[in-house]
Amino acid sequence: MAMMHLMQPLQGAPDALMVCDNLVKIYKVDDLEVVALQGLDLEVRRGEMVALVGASGSGKSTLLNVIGGLDAPSAGRCYVSGNDLTRMNEEQRTLYRCFEVGHIWQQSGRNLLPELTLHENVMLPQALGGVPARLRARRASELLTQVGLGHMQRKKPYQLSGGEQQRGGIAVALANNPALLLADEPTGELDSVTAGEVFALLRQLNTSLGLTMLIVTHDAAIAGLADRTIAIRDGRTSTETVRRDAPLAPGMAGGASAVIGLSSETHRESVLIDRVGRLQLPHEAIERIAFNGRAEVRIEDDHVELWPAETSNGANDTNGANSHDVPTVDGTIQQNNQDSQQSRNNQEERA
Numbered sequence: 001m002a003m004m005h006l007m008q009p010l011q012g013a014p015d016a017l018m019v020c021d022n023l024v025k026i027y028k029v030d031d032l033e034v035v036a037l038q039g040l041d042l043e044v045r046r047g048e049m050v051a052l053v054g055a056s057g058s059g060k061s062t063l064l065n066v067i068g069g070l071d072a073p074s075a076g077r078c079y080v081s082g083n084d085l086t087r088m089n090e091e092q093r094t095l096y097r098c099f100e101v102g103h104i105w106q107q108s109g110r111n112l113l114p115e116l117t118l119h120e121n122v123m124l125p126q127a128l129g130g131v132p133a134r135l136r137a138r139r140a141s142e143l144l145t146q147v148g149l150g151h152m153q154r155k156k157p158y159q160l161s162g163g164e165q166q167r168g169g170i171a172v173a174l175a176n177n178p179a180l181l182l183a184d185e186p187t188g189e190l191d192s193v194t195a196g197e198v199f200a201l202l203r204q205l206n207t208s209l210g211l212t213m214l215i216v217t218h219d220a221a222i223a224g225l226a227d228r229t230i231a232i233r234d235g236r237t238s239t240e241t242v243r244r245d246a247p248l249a250p251g252m253a254g255g256a257s258a259v260i261g262l263s264s265e266t267h268r269e270s271v272l273i274d275r276v277g278r279l280q281l282p283h284e285a286i287e288r289i290a291f292n293g294r295a296e297v298r299i300e301d302d303h304v305e306l307w308p309a310e311t312s313n314g315a316n317d318t319n320g321a322n323s324h325d326v327p328t329v330d331g332t333i334q335q336n337n338q339d340s341q342q343s344r345n346n347q348e349e350r351a
């Protein structure tokens with residue numbers, strides 16, 4: 001919507017629809033702070049279908065809530081379709097939620113109002129946008145036909161199967177023609193066949209409407225159908241997996257990707273490196289190699305090697321940070337370790 005553009009130039013690549021730059025979200029619970037997003041970078045191009053995967057608690061829903069305008073970011077930047085989410089007031093955020101993004105939730109009860117028919121459910125968001133009643137009704141019918149529910153428009157949610165409810169939820173999310181569709185485990189409560197069908201519908205809408213989508217899923221098979229799959233770990237983007245244009249010949253690939261587990265014959269997984277050089281090593285790497293929190297970096301002509309760092313006495317440092325606790329290869333963390341060592345020394349001196 002033109003009125004929602006806040007005169008901010010779109011950041012990132014020219015065809016970027018969404019850009020998160022060093023995004024931070026902190027939840028305060030009593031006196032405790034939970035850092036759910038810890039400087040997350042992500043760019044989604046116009047027309048892309050991107051899957052988000054990651055362990056429970058890694059920050060996937062938080063990210064979708066921030067991008068969807070339900071939660072304000074604590075720091076960093078987030079732009080969606082020219083809107084600067086860090087600088088919106090509540091009124092602008094409400095308009096943004098209504099017109100710029102569509103949301104699909106795992107629980108169909110959150111997608112559809114139970115007392116309304118499917119047709120009424122799809123008309124409702126349009127009413128908020130001031131669309132005349134006759135146009136609303138026509139668009140609702142068209143959308144429901146598009147998601148394969150043209151014959152069920154007068155049914156109420158309880159009369160529908162789980163898959164049909166999610167299709168209805170998709171129609172509601174599309175009612176105001178959003179620039180970006182956000183889906184948080186939309187197939188999480190469905191059996192695998194129905195999940196595949198709902199995902200195929202999303203894929204088809206992505207292709208036919210050119211609709212940009214960001215979909216959280218725990219299902220690697222479903223993630224594998226997206227254009228790109230981003231893995232989130234500890235509130236940061238960790239790896240990116242892209243489908244290969246042509247599958248590698250059998251035997252050329254080395255099994256499955258390290259993080260997401262898709263076949264490396266069909267997919268290529270890369271570790272993401274941010275502007276200041278931070279990256280997350282795969283769990284397997286830190287389990288197999290005893291880095292103990294530090295690595296020696298050897299820069300070769302066309303690649304970089306990480307070797308377990310030797311300490312001054314020649315043995316691996318066992319006093320340092322535990323590699324299982326610190327999976328990030330990160331100058332800052334080493335600095336922090338030194339800081340905490342320093343403060344411990346100071347305390348000892350004072351004692």
Ligand SMILES: Nc1ncnc2c1ncn2[C@@H]1O[C@H](COP(=O)(O)OP(=O)(O)O)[C@@H](O)[C@H]1O
Nearest residue numbers: 027029034036055056057058059060061062063
């Ligand atoms: N509203 C909230 N208040 C406090 N902590 C929250 C809130 N939402 C999420 N968190 C915390 O933020 C972290 C990320 O959660 P979430 O984004 O829901 O992860 P995911 O969707 O990947 O499972 C978790 O530690 C979670 O407990």
Ligand SMILES: [Mg+2]
Nearest residue numbers: 060061062184
């Ligand atoms: Mg979640």
